[in-house]
Every structure is written in C-alpha cells, then in structure tokens.
Amino acid sequence: MKQGYRLLAAVIIFLASTVSSAEGSFEVTDIRLEGLQRVAPGLVFRHFPISNGEQVDEQRLSAAVRKLFAAGYFEDVKLARENGILILKLRERPSIALIRLDGNKALKKEALLEGLKQTGLKEGDVFKRATLEQIKQDLVRIYASQGRYGAQVDAEVEQLPGNRVAVNIDIKEGKVATIEHINVVGNELFDDEKLRDLFELKLPGFWSFYTNDDRYAREKLSGDLERLRSFYMDQGYINFSVDSTQVSITPDRKNVYITVNITEGEKFSIRSVNLAGEMVVPEEELQKVLTVTEGDTFSRKAMVKSQGALSRKLGDSGYMFANVAPSPEVHDDNTVTLNYFLDPGKRTYVRRIVIRGNTRTADEVLRREMRQMEAGLASNEDIENSKKRLERTGYFSTVNVETIPVPGTSDQVDLEYTVVEQQSGSFSASVGFSQGSGLILGLNVQQDNFLGTGRKIAFGISNSDTTTEYKFSSNDPYYTVDGVSRGYNVYYRERNFDENNVSSYETDEIGAGVKFGYPIDEYQRLSFGANIEQISLKTNNTTPQEIIDFIADEGNDYLGLVVNLGWSDNHLNRGIFPTNGYSQNASLELGLPGSDLTYYRARYSLKLYEPLTESERWVAKAWTRLGYAGDLGSNEYPFFKHFYAGGLRSVRGFESNSLGPKDTPRNGATADPFGGNILLTGGLELIFPTPFAEGNNTRSSLFLDAGNVFDTSCGATSTNCVEGIEFDEIRASVGFGFSWITPMGPLTFVLAKPLNEQTGDETEFFQFALGQTF
Numbered sequence: 001m002k003q004g005y006r007l008l009a010a011v012i013i014f015l016a017s018t019v020s021s022a023e024g025s026f027e028v029t030d031i032r033l034e035g036l037q038r039v040a041p042g043l044v045f046r047h048f049p050i051s052n053g054e055q056v057d058e059q060r061l062s063a064a065v066r067k068l069f070a071a072g073y074f075e076d077v078k079l080a081r082e083n084g085i086l087i088l089k090l091r092e093r094p095s096i097a098l099i100r101l102d103g104n105k106a107l108k109k110e111a112l113l114e115g116l117k118q119t120g121l122k123e124g125d126v127f128k129r130a131t132l133e134q135i136k137q138d139l140v141r142i143y144a145s146q147g148r149y150g151a152q153v154d155a156e157v158e159q160l161p162g163n164r165v166a167v168n169i170d171i172k173e174g175k176v177a178t179i180e181h182i183n184v185v186g187n188e189l190f191d192d193e194k195l196r197d198l199f200e201l202k203l204p205g206f207w208s209f210y211t212n213d214d215r216y217a218r219e220k221l222s223g224d225l226e227r228l229r230s231f232y233m234d235q236g237y238i239n240f241s242v243d244s245t246q247v248s249i250t251p252d253r254k255n256v257y258i259t260v261n262i263t264e265g266e267k268f269s270i271r272s273v274n275l276a277g278e279m280v281v282p283e284e285e286l287q288k289v290l291t292v293t294e295g296d297t298f299s300r301k302a303m304v305k306s307q308g309a310l311s312r313k314l315g316d317s318g319y320m321f322a323n324v325a326p327s328p329e330v331h332d333d334n335t336v337t338l339n340y341f342l343d344p345g346k347r348t349y350v351r352r353i354v355i356r357g358n359t360r361t362a363d364e365v366l367r368r369e370m371r372q373m374e375a376g377l378a379s380n381e382d383i384e385n386s387k388k389r390l391e392r393t394g395y396f397s398t399v400n401v402e403t404i405p406v407p408g409t410s411d412q413v414d415l416e417y418t419v420v421e422q423q424s425g426s427f428s429a430s431v432g433f434s435q436g437s438g439l440i441l442g443l444n445v446q447q448d449n450f451l452g453t454g455r456k457i458a459f460g461i462s463n464s465d466t467t468t469e470y471k472f473s474s475n476d477p478y479y480t481v482d483g484v485s486r487g488y489n490v491y492y493r494e495r496n497f498d499e500n501n502v503s504s505y506e507t508d509e510i511g512a513g514v515k516f517g518y519p520i521d522e523y524q525r526l527s528f529g530a531n532i533e534q535i536s537l538k539t540n541n542t543t544p545q546e547i548i549d550f551i552a553d554e555g556n557d558y559l560g561l562v563v564n565l566g567w568s569d570n571h572l573n574r575g576i577f578p579t580n581g582y583s584q585n586a587s588l589e590l591g592l593p594g595s596d597l598t599y600y601r602a603r604y605s606l607k608l609y610e611p612l613t614e615s616e617r618w619v620a621k622a623w624t625r626l627g628y629a630g631d632l633g634s635n636e637y638p639f640f641k642h643f644y645a646g647g648l649r650s651v652r653g654f655e656s657n658s659l660g661p662k663d664t665p666r667n668g669a670t671a672d673p674f675g676g677n678i679l680l681t682g683g684l685e686l687i688f689p690t691p692f693a694e695g696n697n698t699r700s701s702l703f704l705d706a707g708n709v710f711d712t713s714c715g716a717t718s719t720n721c722v723e724g725i726e727f728d729e730i731r732a733s734v735g736f737g738f739s740w741i742t743p744m745g746p747l748t749f750v751l752a753k754p755l756n757e758q759t760g761d762e763t764e765f766f767q768f769a770l771g772q773t774f
Helices: 002-016 041-047 058-070 109-118 129-145 192-197 218-234 283-288 300-316 363-367 380-392 545-554
Strands: 025-027 030-034 055-057 074-082 085-092 095-102 152-160 164-172 178-185 241-249 255-263 269-277 323-330 335-343 349-356 396-405 412-421 425-434 438-447 456-463 467-476 485-496 506-519 524-538 557-570 581-591 599-611 619-631 678-688 698-710 731-742 745-754 766-770
Touching (some): 030 041, 041 058, 058 074, 129 164, 178 192, 218 241, 269 283, 300 380, 349 363, 380 412, 506 557
Parallel strands (some): 030 085, 095 164, 269 335, 349 412
Antiparallel strands (some): 025 055, 241 255, 323 335, 396 412, 438 456, 524 557, 581 599, 599 619, 698 731, 745 766
C-alpha cells in the first residue's frame, strides 16, 4: 500500500512539472539520476526500461517506476522533467553495515552467517525487510530440523549514520526434543522391540548423550521406514506396506511421539527362477552365481544380490554395461516367479588407465599391480582385483576406482584409480642414559616404499651397554617383471640377553643372506632364502646350567648355513588395518648338514577377519601363531633358537618373552625365561570404530589372548622345566588395544588384564610400541 502511495506521488509530481502534448506523451532526450550513493548507475538503467529517444506516456512511466521499485534497491523514486530530460530522484535503501548474532550455541556463528549470505542477507548488501522476515522463518526451520522445536528467533534493525543499519538477531535455541515413545501398530508377526531395533531413532538410553539417537529428525524417520520395509520384504512379505505415520509433539515442545501404522500381508516363497534375454555367457554359468533358488522364502535383498552377481558375471566377460532387470511375478498361492531379463549390450574395452593421488609413489609401482590391461577387454573381476592388489601393498589408506565411458563411443571406458598415500614405514632415534645401560644411541629406519619405488629398505644402528647392532636389509618385490622378488640382508650384533628379560648370556653374531620369492597365483607365493651366520656365545658367573651344559657338548662358536623355505597365502583386503579376508604363512628354517648346528624350526600363522556390518567398521578377528622345532640328530637343538611368548605380538598383559619354562640359575641368580621348542598362541578380537576418529589410520579393539611355550627336551640338569605340552599352563588375558598410523610409523597402546596369572608370572597392565600394529 505504501509503495502505491509513493508511485502515485511520483506520477503527480511528474505531471505537475511537465507540459503535456495533446496526446500526453513526449520524447526522452536524456535521463538524469539524482541521489545515488552506493548503487551503480548501470544497475538503475538495467531495471528502468526506458532509454533515450523513446516516446513515453504516463502508462509507460508508471510501469517503469514499478519495475524499478521491484528491484528492491530504493525506498523512494520520484520523476521530474526538464524539457525532454527525464529526472529520476532516488532514495536508496540503507545498506547492512553489521550483522550481530546472539544466543546461538548449537549452530556456530560462521555457519549461520554463511547460511544468511546464501539467503540474501550479508554485510554490505542493501537491506530488505522482507528478506529478514524470511530469514527468521528459515532459522526456525533449521533449528526444528535439529529437534529444537521451541526455538525462537527475533530480529531488530538499528539505524546507523550514513544510511546504514545494523541487523541484530537474537536466538533462543531451546532444548532438543527427545523421543518419548515409538509405537508400531498392526504388527503381529514380530514384536515391537524387534521392530524398534531396526530404527536409527531410539528411545532415550545410556549412550544417548553421545549418539543423539533419541532426537527426532524427519530424514532419519524416512530412513527407518525404509529399513522396516526392507526387513519385511526380506522375510517374504512382499505386500507389506506402511499405511501412515504420525509424529506429535507435546505442548511444551520437549517430547516427540511417533506412531507407525503397517500392514504385514502374507509370506511368499519362490516358485521358480528364470533367465531370459541374450545369453552371451552360458546359462549354466549364470545359474551358478544365483543366490536364490526354488522353494526359498522370497527376499528382496537376495533378489538384488543375485541381480548384482549376474551383472558382475557378464562384466567379467567384457559386458560392462549389461542391464539385468529382475521382475517378480506374484501368484495367488503366495508364490513368486522370479524372472531376470538380460540385456548384455556391447562388449567393452579399456582405452586408458589413469592413476591419481600418488604424489610419492612412482606410477610404475602402481601399474605393475594392475590385472586389467589397457586396450584389453574390460573385466569386473580384473578391475576389482587390481584395486585389491593396490590396497594390499600397504602404501595407501584408500583406493577408489571409477569407470568412465569414453565420449562418442559405446564400447570403450577409461579407468581412473584414485589413491590416498599413507605412512608406509617407521623411524626412531634415541639418545639417553641409564645406570644399567649407560649412554644409549639408536637410529632405526624402515621404509616399505623407499623413495616411491616399492622397495623395502631398513637399516639400524644402536649402541648401549646391552646391545650393539648394525643391520641393513633390502627387498625388491618386482626383481623381475613377473613378480619374482629378491631381498638381502647383512648384520652384526652384540647382545646381552640378561637385559632382555631372558637367560644370562651374551652373543656375537654376524651374518648375511639372500631371499627370493615366487608368485604361484594372485594370492600365494613361495620363498627361498639362504643365510650364512657366525654365532659366538659368552657366559658369566650367573649363566644358567642349561647353557653351560650346551657349551660343554657343542662348544661356543658356530658357523652355519641356514636355509629358509616359506609359503604365504594372502586374501586380505588391505595391507594395513584389514577388515575382510584372511592370510596365512608357513615357514621352515633348516640348519643344513655340514653346519656346526643342524636343526629345523617350523612356524605357521593365520589371521582371519570377518566383517560384522556392511560398512565393515565392526569386524571380528581370529589369529594364531604356532611353532615347532627340534634337532636333526647330530647335535642338540640350539637354545638361542627357542620360541618365546608374552608381549604385544603374543599374549598381551604379560611381559615380553616372560612365559614358558625358566632356566636353572646358578650362584644366587634368579630363574629367567628360557623359552621352548613349541609355541601355541592365539586370540579373538572385536574391532570397532574409534570414537572421534575418521578415516583408516586408527584401529581400536577388545581382545582375548591365550598361549604359552613348552619344551619337549628339557636338559638333564633342568629344575624349572616340565617336558611336553600342559594345557593347564596356557595363560590368557583380556584388554583394549589402540593403534594409530603416525608420521613416525604405527604407534600401538594396550591395556590388558591377565585372567589366570600364576606365582612368578611377570605382568604388565600397560604396553606400547612404535613400529608395529596388532
């Protein structure tokens, strides 16, 4: 109404200042603007549809003024005329000099200002009161979407000098309304509790303060209804329906009541499963991948799973864009005929493979893991296998692959592998002093992807009163293009084992070796290595009797050729922090005849990961490490090749190497762990999402460990050793473990509690390590 009065006044002023022709029109020779401060002249002319040379009358002027007002930049527009000059006298709307927010806590100031900006309210813009009113409503809706139904938003405009205003927005966020009751009506086959467990929305519980799952959100309810529908469809109730949903709020706007009305319908089974269409792959092979068969209860999930399996099977043969359409035919006898219609389309070829994200790793390192070749027939199996091989290298935290159709063709695609590199090694350096060890200097570096070449390089230098060590090792996983690996190592070390929680003796060791690996298939490898080593034993007045006896029989200097044979089978989906699959390794170490010591040492390890959820964030893990060793008849088995148990990679909660038989002390010394020739360890873990952490660089778990070492050939003078396996001596522990991939390498912390510790056991509640994960 106010705008109409202003328009009428402008027209009257204009008529009073002009001398109309007989027809009431005139020709505009020029347009003059008065009163502009911040608005650009070009903006005025863009919204005022009259230009020089045009013939105008009262009607055209009225329409032009209305359009200029509609632009929203002016509070008043007046028209005047001097001969043919049209004068626009303008009064601009004030500009927004400042936006003040008060009372917002749930929503941050930056987020609110960004939201206001997107809806047309920001500092420096022309102030429009209509926009402010709309923003107040939008803010109330935003808070309502968070469950704050009692939120109130007030706004006032403060006049400032220079035709400016400050917008003060006062927010009372109110409390979040919680769900008081969820009621499902019409269910007879399943009770309310079972159906409510399907919902993401929950009634208030102990963890609600953290999960916020007791807060109503319309999007969450929509997802819950779809989960409810899927649950019934997967149980065979193909005619299930959600009839209505009521959401009510208490008068104080603090509680929400949800009622869902459903019709369950009848249960259906599968009468038959048929394949139709173009059979570019033999029907017998397609039938093998189906997960639904005649007589099964109808399940939409199983139907979709079979659809995906058929698509992948066709994709493995090059039909990347095959269309598989399931069509359930419902019968009156509560059965369903399930028809799959196959349209394979054209066979597809890979034009180019593009790799992105490898800032450190050379392109060649990634491409040699590819099983899908450029210019070759596209295969879903090869594409996915290439992705898994990249993940198993351990160089990357995530690997994604995207299939991109080539423009202008119907039978070519490009593959784009995107990787995110992660720390693939460890580094540690130390300088210190202790009464027991004196000055300690240490430097250890291990890099599994040295300079991005894929080679594994490790070297270490350490010097203390207990250990002096120099070592270097290298392994090239692609010594040949066929995947034959070659590694070698050299080392020299002097060790005082009395300081390492085992028996009192010292060794001088020097050795060198080479190792080759041969791929059997995509998952299995054989390895062969040979080391030549020289070991010298040194004793003292507290060296246990077993070692004194061994030296009396075998001497204290040993030169030998040691051969290592190995087999590995790796089906894990990642090299670091896997969540699915298994890996197993077996090895045999032989001190060959002709060496000063002849022996065998066999080991086996298994890791099994089973996802408990589709997201693979909850995972069950089982593991075991087994070992058995003995002499080859010509001499005693060397005690320094014994197995040990206890510590982070064994039975957590017990000190490293502390379990198993103990030695026979001399000269008042205490008995120390002596190890044994049999190793039995294993455990179960529940891996769960780490709170407040995202990505794949952390891992948390609850665990149960068990195991020990035993000896089948205790020495004649041994007093703390019982021959054979005694299962009642198995130690067990439970606890919590956390690993984190840091820039310096993996860092692991463990809190553990032994379950059956015995007198003499050495336990540790807290354990940690840099450079290894559990």
